Amino acid sequence: MIRINVTSVLVDDQAKALAFYTEKLGFIKKTDEPAGEARWLTVVSPASPDGVELLLEPDGHPAARPFKEALVADGIPFTQFAVDDVYAEVERLKGLGVEFTQDATDYGPVVTAVFDDTCGNLIQIAAMK
Template sequence: MRVYITSVFVSDQSQAKEFYTKVLGFKVKHDIPMGPFSWLTLVSPEDEGGAELLLEPAEHRAVAPYRDALKADGIPVASFAVEDVQAEYERLSGLGVEFTQGPTDAGTVMVATFDDTCGNLIQISSYKG
C-alpha cells in the first residue's frame, strides 16, 4: 500500500495553483475542468510518478470549521519534505511567503510553518543530518 493522492482544501483553485506551482515549485499533473472547478493535482518535479496533491475546492460545509480550528491552533494541514528547512525558509520568505513559525529544532527534524494564502497552514520539514 502507498499514498496515491492526498487533498488540501483550498478557497480558490486558481490562486492555489499559482502559489503551489510558481512559489512552492510543484508541477501540474492533472487540470481537468469539472463544472466550476477542476480535478487539479500537482506532483513534485523531483518525483513526477509519486504521490499527487489534490487542490480540492473548500466547498463542503465541514471544511471551513475544520480549517478554521486547525489554523487557530497553529496546526498545519500537510507537511512537505525539503532538503534544508533554513534554506527553504529564506527562499520562500524572499518571495513574500508569510511564516507563522520560523525554522525550529524539533528533535530529529527541523520544521517551519507558513500560510499557503488559500486557507491553510503548511509545514516544511527536513531530517537533521
C-alpha cells in the first residue's frame, strides 16, 4: 500500500517559512538537516506529530518561481490544509496578522478560505460540513 509520507510547499526563504508555518499556523518542526545549500526542513501538525510531513522546499528551480507567480496571479492556492472550523481559524490567523485573499466562504458541503503564506504561495484552508 502506498502512503503519503512527505509533501512539499515551495518557499522563497526557508527561515521565513519556518517562522510562518510554526508561529502563525501552529505546525511544529520535525526535521532540520543540512541538504547542500539548503535544509531538509519539515513541519508537522501537532495533532499528528508522526503523520504526514510538510517539506518547506526552496523554490530555486528555474520553473518554480514563475509557476508560483502564475498561481498567485490567478488566485489559485498551491495546497490545502484541513481545519475544524474555517471561520474560527480565519479570525485566529487574522489576529496574528495573516493576510487573506478569500475570507471564509460557504460552498455548500465545504467552507474554505485562502491566505498568503508570505513565502510566495496562496494556501487554502477547508472544512467539510
